[in-house]
Amino acid sequence: MAELVFFSGTMDSGKSTLALQTHHNHSSRGRHGLLFTRNDRAGQARLSSRLGLEVDADEVDDATDFWAVVSDARSRTGHVDYLVCDEAQFYAPEQVEQLARLVDEAGIDVYAFGILADFRTRLFPGSARLVELADRVETLQVPALCWCGARATHNARTVDGRMVVEGEQVVVGDVDASAGTVAYEVLCRRHHARRMTLATASARSGPGDTLDLA
Numbered sequence: 001m002a003e004l005v006f007f008s009g010t011m012d013s014g015k016s017t018l019a020l021q022t023h024h025n026h027s028s029r030g031r032h033g034l035l036f037t038r039n040d041r042a043g044q045a046r047l048s049s050r051l052g053l054e055v056d057a058d059e060v061d062d063a064t065d066f067w068a069v070v071s072d073a074r075s076r077t078g079h080v081d082y083l084v085c086d087e088a089q090f091y092a093p094e095q096v097e098q099l100a101r102l103v104d105e106a107g108i109d110v111y112a113f114g115i116l117a118d119f120r121t122r123l124f125p126g127s128a129r130l131v132e133l134a135d136r137v138e139t140l141q142v143p144a145l146c147w148c149g150a151r152a153t154h155n156a157r158t159v160d161g162r163m164v165v166e167g168e169q170v171v172v173g174d175v176d177a178s179a180g181t182v183a184y185e186v187l188c189r190r191h192h193a194r195r196m197t198l199a200t201a202s203a204r205s206g207p208g209d210t211l212d213l214a
């Protein structure tokens with residue numbers, strides 16, 4: 001039976017790599033799939049992994065209707081067996097509902113990949129709908145790590161290495177910080193709550209890991 005699976009993890013936990021591997025494994029066995037992404041760092045209509053692999057993909061935008069896109073693809077190619085949907089946190093809840101309908105009414109497997117929560121620990125609307133509707137939610141198996149060595153569970157947004165807690169929910173960026181730009185850093189919950197990034201922890205003298213209530 002077809003299923004909707006949501007593969008979730010922090011930034012830099014291997015989601016796009018797994019998306020590309022999933023596509024490779026299915027297509028190399030003769031299954032026909034479509035690749036989607038939204039706001040990939042590599043640019044429009046690209047699906048990229050930090051391991052260096054990058055391929056073309058259909059860019060999702062506010063107007064994308066998955067049912068229509070798949071119907072069109074079916075009329076051109078005959079059949080569609082599965083969809084790989086990267087950066088799914090950026091999809092609208094209604095688009096996630098279209099994906100669930102494709103699973104249930106068209107028998108198409110949907111493999112969605114994305115982060116759960118934003119830099120303020122709030123669920124992205126698309127991810128929330130995926131958690132609500134998915135047959136399975138899978139956590140990435142190779143954990144990204146906080147600077148302290150603990151499993152990273154949260155995504156921090158940084159400017160010059162300092163964590164910020166104000167701003168738009170969507171700002172495309174990477175985990176490699178460069179001066180003056182918005183970047184991201186994955187942290188354990190403890191250090192996310194204390195707003196303690198690698199840069200701010202390194203700047204502290206002594207043990208440097210006490211709760212700063214100021």
Ligand SMILES: Nc1ncnc2c1ncn2[C@@H]1O[C@H](COP(=O)(O)OP(=O)(O)O)[C@@H](O)[C@H]1O
Nearest residue numbers: 010011012013014015016017018049050051144
């Ligand atoms: N030079 C490298 N050598 C080995 N693994 C790497 C290297 N660079 C990145 N990675 C792996 O790639 C992962 C990030 O993969 P990616 O698919 O881009 O993540 P995500 O889509 O979750 O942000 C890292 O967690 C790490 O395991």
Ligand SMILES: Cc1cn([C@H]2C[C@H](O)[C@@H](COP(=O)(O)O)O2)c(=O)[nH]c1=O
Nearest residue numbers: 011012115118119155169170171172173
């Ligand atoms: C936490 C957070 C992230 N983003 C953006 C930053 C990246 O462009 C993507 C995540 O990509 P990855 O493949 O998982 O590394 O999401 C954002 O817009 N807002 C946030 O709060």
